[in-house]
Amino acid sequence: MSRIYEYQGKEALAKVGVKIPNGGVASTPEEAENVARKVGKPVVIKAQVWATGRAQAGGIKFADNPDETFQKAKEMFATKIKGLDVNKVLVEEKLNIEHEYYAAIIVDSSMYVRAPVLVFSTQGGTGIEEVAAKNPERVVRHVIDPLEGLKASDVDEILKKMNVDSKAIDKMSATICDLYRLFNEFDCQNAEMNPFVLTKEGEVYAADCHVNLDDSSIFRHPEFGIQVPRDMEREPTELEKLAWDHIEEGDYRGTGYFAQMITEFNSDETYVGFHGIGGGGAMLGAAALLNRGMKIANYADTSGDPPASKIYKVVKAIFSQPISAYVLTGACLANQEQWYHAFAIVKALREELEKRPGFPVVILLAGNKEKETMEILEDGLKDMNIRLELYGRDDIYNSDYIGQRAEALIQEYLKEQ
């Protein structure tokens, strides 16, 4: 799930025909003031950050004129919203709200559905989850057949049944169908308008939106400028961007996942370069290290039978961080032939550790071609002056022990530094 900002979601909504409030995005207080001048009405200023509960955290402010907009935008750029820097604000006309609805398209993966679902509520705004729990009659769900799309006649029916003002039904129904088009044509993971506003003038607007894109479809949508398609609460680091560009993008031969857990390294701290295989096993391994209070520089995963070249690049990315140990926990009996890992690791470690005597390396690899894998590792690294420990299939459930060994080796190593 790749996040995009509200202003990007609104630009996409506008492209499929949804009405959005008049306004624009600004990167400085001056720009915000200019947008307010063009709008020519009282405005709302909205921080563009990936945080829920933005309003309570000071991320939404109102201004009656351009001068006030300048002041409030300036304050907003100077603060952090839920720990996040504000680099952009959206300045929009304040709507004359008659009623706030809620509309979303999401995917229901449950066995009887496995399809997109329209969720509509007559009560929008904050607290939609509570509405669903306390007043389920105000929320309706409608399963959409992806081969046919969302039918306007079905939406009309739903709105009538929910007692929506009959004068508004046509416009609301058309907007909801446009929302589905957005979901489909822009390859969304989910698309939500909340509040979905009916104004006193009888117009229908997406006053706020949450649009998330499907990671596997990002290649079809360069227009969003997503550099690393992944669910993250921050922008990707330089190393993550490099890793994506050179390892994952466009290469469908297995996974070569690399994400940093630390974005600002402290020279007093000791960090472990972490490498796992397969989501389940990697999680067990990472948890074992974290449980011992160790700091993991990154999370990496090379599963799904990647070639040695891909694995090699992941290991190189791990070593481009200030780490004091390399720990690989392939805590599963893998079906992929593990000798590709052995070749990749030997090459990378020989390059990286020639001048780092005593460096701790703990490797757990199990599964297909395990014996050959161990031979390649032992033979390829035997003349290296490093602290190397190798583990195989008998230890796939011994993640805690692996963590304990890593910790002990690091302590020995640090004493020598």
Place this chain on the structure above:
Amino acid sequence: MSIIIKEGTKVMIQGITGRFGQFVARNMLDTGTNVVAGVTPNRGGSKVWDIPVYNTIKEAWDEHGPIYATVILAPGPVARGALEEAVDFPFDTILMEVERVPLQDALVCVAKCKEAGVRLLGPGSAGLVSPGKGSLGIFGSPEELAKVAFKPGRIGVISRSGGQTSTLAFNVCKAGFGISTAIHIGTEQVMGTTLPDILPLFEEDGETDAVAYYGEIGGVMEEEAAEIIKEGKFTKPFVPYIAGRGLPSGIRFSHASAIIEGGKGTAEGKVEVLKAAGAYVADAPEDIGPILEKVLN
């Protein structure tokens, strides 16, 4: 018996000529699968491990049909096209082994298979093996691995993680049992077949005595399985382990998914409903073998 793949079942592979295609084909031959054809556009007339390769499914079908199952290995961006070609033929089962299938494509694939009455495994399923009979996808070989993790036997294995499929089968074999069929459900958001679809297949299989399961947080398939058990559609011993206890439930896509899932998805919640349905929930994955021993002996 076993589920889905039985002795002599005719299968084919789409995307057989690539590096991964050849690896999967080798595995399937080594597990004794009756692989009658491969399909790769523009590579018709060649052979992979003596399996004849055709340009289209039609050519393969005309020569070898009816074929029971096809394995799609085409990469994510073109996987939908491969499925659309396959769904026009009366396959019983289509395995989409590929990951990173665009979501909108996955939705279309699932809907098309439903409409055609074809069982779709995946997208993102690494496949299944019925030891001694055959396989679809990557599981079951080489012999060195099969000897320790895929001995023929009477326990069904289901897993949401590819790597943990073999690991759980290994665990079951270490406890002195063997495997009727081991199957990986897949990792994508929308899939054609999930846990509650598979349990009734093991119920019908006279050669499966119990089912071991590796589950994870997120989604609702464990909760649905508990319902299936309560409805009497699965009555054999069920020994699940749910990974991710103590972690928050999966990714919350938006407020709307919280409405849909209604608080489901946490490991604790899954464990609770499975226990209430009579499952023998394991606290750690390595406990599954010993629990099976206790329940079955």
